Amino acid sequence: MSDEIQNGKFFSPSKGDLSFEQVINEIFGYMQESPESSYEVVVGCDSPSSEKPFFPIAIVILRKGFGGRFFLKKMHYPEEFLKRFVVWKNRILQEVYLSCELALLLREVLENKNKELNYNFNYQFEYIHADVGEHGKTKEMIKEVVGLIKSNGFEARIKPHSFAATVVADRYT
Numbered sequence: 790m791s792d793e794i795q796n797g798k799f800f801s802p803s804k805g806d807l808s809f810e811q812v813i814n815e816i817f818g819y820m821q822e823s824p825e826s827s828y829e830v831v832v833g834c835d836s837p838s839s840e841k842p843f844f845p846i847a848i849v850i851l852r853k854g855f856g857g858r859f860f861l862k863k864m865h866y867p868e869e870f871l872k873r874f875v876v877w878k879n880r881i882l883q884e885v886y887l888s889c890e891l892a893l894l895l896r897e898v899l900e901n902k903n904k905e906l907n908y909n910f911n912y913q914f915e916y917i918h919a920d921v922g923e924h925g926k927t928k929e930m931i932k933e934v935v936g937l938i939k940s941n942g943f944e945a946r947i948k949p950h951s952f953a954a955t956v957v958a959d960r961y962t
Contacts, residue, residue, distance in 0.1 A: 793864065794809070794846075794862065794864075794887075794890060794891050794894060795809045795894070796809075797862065798862070799811075799812050799848070799860040799861060799862045800860065800861045800862070800863075800961075801815065801858070801859070801860050801861075802859075803858070807860065812848065812860045813898055813899070813902060815858070815860070816830070816848075816850050816858075816899070817902065817903075817906075817908065817910075819850055819852070819858055820850075820908070820910045820912065821908075823852060823855070824908075824910060825911075826852045826853065826855065826911070827852075827853045827911045827912070827913075828850060828851060828852055828853065828910065828911065828912035828913070829850070829851045829853060829912065829913050829914075829916070830848070830849070830850050830851075830895070830899065830912055830913070830914040831848075831849045831850075831851070831914075831916050831917070831918055831946075831953045832846070832847065832848055832849075832888045832891050832892040832895065832917050832918070832953060833846070833847050833849070833888055833917065833918030833919070833920070833951060833952070833953025833954030833955075833957065833958050834846040834847070834884040834885070834887045834888045834891075834920070834954055834958050835884060835920050835954050835955070835958035835959045835961075835962050836874070836880045836883070836884055836962060837962040838877065838880075840871070840875070841868075841871055842871065842874045842880055843863050843864060843865045843866075843962075844863070844864040844865075844883060844884060844887055845861055845862070845863050845864075845958040845959075845961040845962060846861065846862050846863075846864060846884075846887050846888060846891055846958060847859050847860070847861045847953050847954070847957040847958040848860045848861075848891070848895060849952075849953045849957055850912075859953075859957050861957070861958065861961055863961065864887060877926070878930060881919075881920065881921060881927060881930055881934065882930075882933075882934075882937070884919070884920060884954070885917070885919055885934050885937050885938060886937070888917045888918070888919070888938075888954070889917060889937065889938060889941040889943070892914070892917050892941070892943055893941060893942075895914070896914050899912070899914065915943055915944050916943060916944050916945070916946050917938045917941075917943045917944075917945060917946070918945075918946045918947075918950075918951035918952065918953035918954040918955070919934045919935075919938065919945055919946070919947050919951055919954055920948070920951060920954040920955055920958075920959070921934050921947050921948065921951075922947050922948025922949065922951075923947075923948070924948075927948075931947060934947070935947070
């Protein structure tokens with residue numbers, strides 16, 4: 790699956806379509822604009838409640854106290870694969886799975902490039918945002934989703950603190 794995430798295009802509202810490598814370059818370029826600032830990198834995913842769901846997955850980089858940028862990729866699946874997402878719980882788990890996969894890949898690439906180029910930017914990458922919360926039907930999945938995220942080495946943020954999933958990715962469902 791990481792090949793699918795790395796291949797194809799991400800969308801940036803300010804830059805248009807970008808490859809994964811270009812997204813990495815944009816993230817580092819953004820940090821180079823203000824190297825003394827602190828940054829936070831977050832990943833989140835959402836999906837529409839439809840017969841043919843797709844999964845917009847977002848990378849958000851925040852310059853703490855000064856806004857940020859995001860990059861979004863819509864993950865699509867073949868028709869025969871979509872049947873498993875009729876059940877909403879399976880869609881939520883796929884959102885989290887995709888977020889974890891992208892976050893693991895992104896963390897590795899960012900760490901390697903930061904060391905390789907000797908940047909030493911001050912950024913944190915510890916959260917994955919999930920589209921679950923204490924209210925509504927997703928509340929019964931909180932422990933499962935948080936456990937999945939933590940088992941991948943990240944901390945989970947849920948509604949109302951999961952803006953990468955519930956605002957950024959949701960906007961593109």
